[in-house]
Amino acid sequence: xxxxxxxxxxxxxxxxxxxxxxxxxxxxxxxxxxxxxxxxxxxxxxxxxxxxxxxxxxxxxxxxxxxxxxxxxxxxxxxxxxxxxxxxxxxxxxxxxxxxxxxxxxxxxxxxxxxxxxxxxxxxxxxxxxxxxxxxxxxxxxxxxxxxxxxxxxxxxxxxxxxxxxxxxxxxxxxxxxxxxxxxxxxxxxxxxxxxxxxxxxxxxxxxxxxxxxxxxxxxxxxxxxxxxxxxxxxxxxxxxxxxxxxxxxxxxxxxxxxxxxxxxxxxxxxxxxxxxxxxx
Numbered sequence: 001x002x003x004x005x006x007x008x009x010x011x012x013x014x015x016x017x018x019x020x021x022x023x024x025x026x027x028x029x030x031x032x033x034x035x036x037x038x039x040x041x042x043x044x045x046x047x048x049x050x051x052x053x054x055x056x057x058x059x060x061x062x063x064x065x066x067x068x069x070x071x072x073x074x075x076x077x078x079x080x081x082x083x084x085x086x087x088x089x090x091x092x093x094x095x096x097x098x099x100x101x102x103x104x105x106x107x108x109x110x111x112x113x114x115x116x117x118x119x120x121x122x123x124x125x126x127x128x129x130x131x132x133x134x135x136x137x138x139x140x141x142x143x144x145x146x147x148x149x150x151x152x153x154x155x156x157x158x159x160x161x162x163x164x165x166x167x168x169x170x171x172x173x174x175x176x177x178x179x180x181x182x183x184x185x186x187x188x189x190x191x192x193x194x195x196x197x198x199x200x201x202x203x204x205x206x207x208x209x210x211x212x213x214x215x216x217x218x219x220x221x222x223x224x225x226x227x228x229x230x231x232x233x234x235x236x237x238x239x240x241x242x243x244x245x246x247x248x249x250x251x252x253x254x255x256x257x258x259x260x261x262x263x264x265x266x267x268x269x270x271x272x273x274x275x276x277x278x279x280x281x
Contacts, residue, residue, distance in 0.1 A: 020271020026264025034084040037077030045070065045078045045231040054247040064249040066240060068229075072249060075231035076257050082232050083261065086143065087212045090150045095205050098155035102162025103197055107170050107189050117163065120156050128153040128211075129218050136224040143232075146225045150215050154208065161204050165197040207269030210262035217258050233258050 049069030057064040063072035105116040123131070132149045139145035169175065170193060178188050219225030220234025228235055233254040240250030 017271050019267045023264045023267025023269075023271060026260055027268055030080055030084065030261055030264065033077055034081040037080055041071075041074040041077045043071040043074045045075045046229050054243060054250065057249055063253045064247070066236070066250045067243055067247075070229075072236070072253050075236060076233070076254055078231040079233045079236065079254065079257065080261075082143070082226065082230070083213050083216060083258075086147055086150070086216050087209050089147050090154060090212050090216075091205050091209060093147070094151040094154035095158050095201060097151070098158025099162045099194075099197060099201050101155070102159040102164075103166040103189060103193055105159070106163035106166025107185070107193055109167075113163075116159070120159050123153065123156045124160075126153075129215055132215055132219060133222065133224045136219055141224060141227050143226050143230070146216060146219055149219065149224075150212055153215070154212060157204060157208060158201055161200055162197045165200055166193050169193050169196045203269065203273045206272050207266060210265035210269075213258065213261055213265070 047070065049065070051069065052061075052065055053067055053069040055061055055065040055069075061071050061073065063076065066072055066075070101116055101120070105113040131153045135149035135152050136145055139148060170188075175188060175192050178192055183191075216225060217232075217234030217237070220232045221238045223238070226232035226235050228239065236254035237251045237258070240247070240252075240254070243250050
């Protein structure tokens with residue numbers, strides 16, 4: 001249980017695992033860039049300078065400039081805030097919806113379980129990026145609709161996980177004791193079942209953050225997500241791919257930002273799993 005793990009134990013296990021520590025450092029750096037990036041960025045992310053377009057990395061422009069003369073370092077820093085904000089909102093929305101659906105299906109079982117899980121199967125039958133593209137195209141191309149589109153495709157992983165946990169927890173003796181004492185099903189569900197489903201959901205959420213950022217970047221790359229001139233990483237990679245042979249920096253640096261962010265969340269997620277899951281310790 002998450003509440004039984006002290007912060008000191010958590011930090012000790014993270015520090016002992018080099019890969020998890022690497023992931024923590026990467027995520028910490030991302031959060032710092034997202035928080036202070038717009039305040040330390042050397043240029044305005046939207047100001048164009050056609051005279052200095054596609055300049056090589058230099059002291060004036062550490063990451064070079066793009067096809068409109070905009071400073072790539074500045075846009076990468078601004079993009080960190082956009083990516084983190086979208087990923088966190090998507091995680092909260094999809095994690096909450098998926099967990100509630102999962103524990104309801106697992107606890108009540110029967111027809112409710114069949115209906116909810118068949119709906120989940122329908123969503124799982126489609127590739128997440130393709131389904132997100134379809135939803136984003138139907139809703140319209142904007143950052144707000146990106147959040148809805150990605151959350152629409154991500155809740156299923158939490159629903160499946162929470163259902164499995166609920167199926168196991170509802171057979172525990174203390175749940176039977178609560179039921180025998182007259183506690184209502186909803187009270188048992190939220191007081192006794194839900195807390196024991198939180199730990200695996202947190203683990204899955206940490207790992208899912210990388211996938212969420214990839215989907216958001218993918219939507220921006222294919223034109224269904226954030227729209228130019230928004231400094232979003234996927235949009236930047238899409239804009240720079242046409243100049244890859246002559247100006248590799250235009251898409252390589254935002255691509256590296258995506259890579260290190262996803263890597264950081266995956267490494268940290270593995271470490272959190274090892275700490276919170278007693279079977280892995």
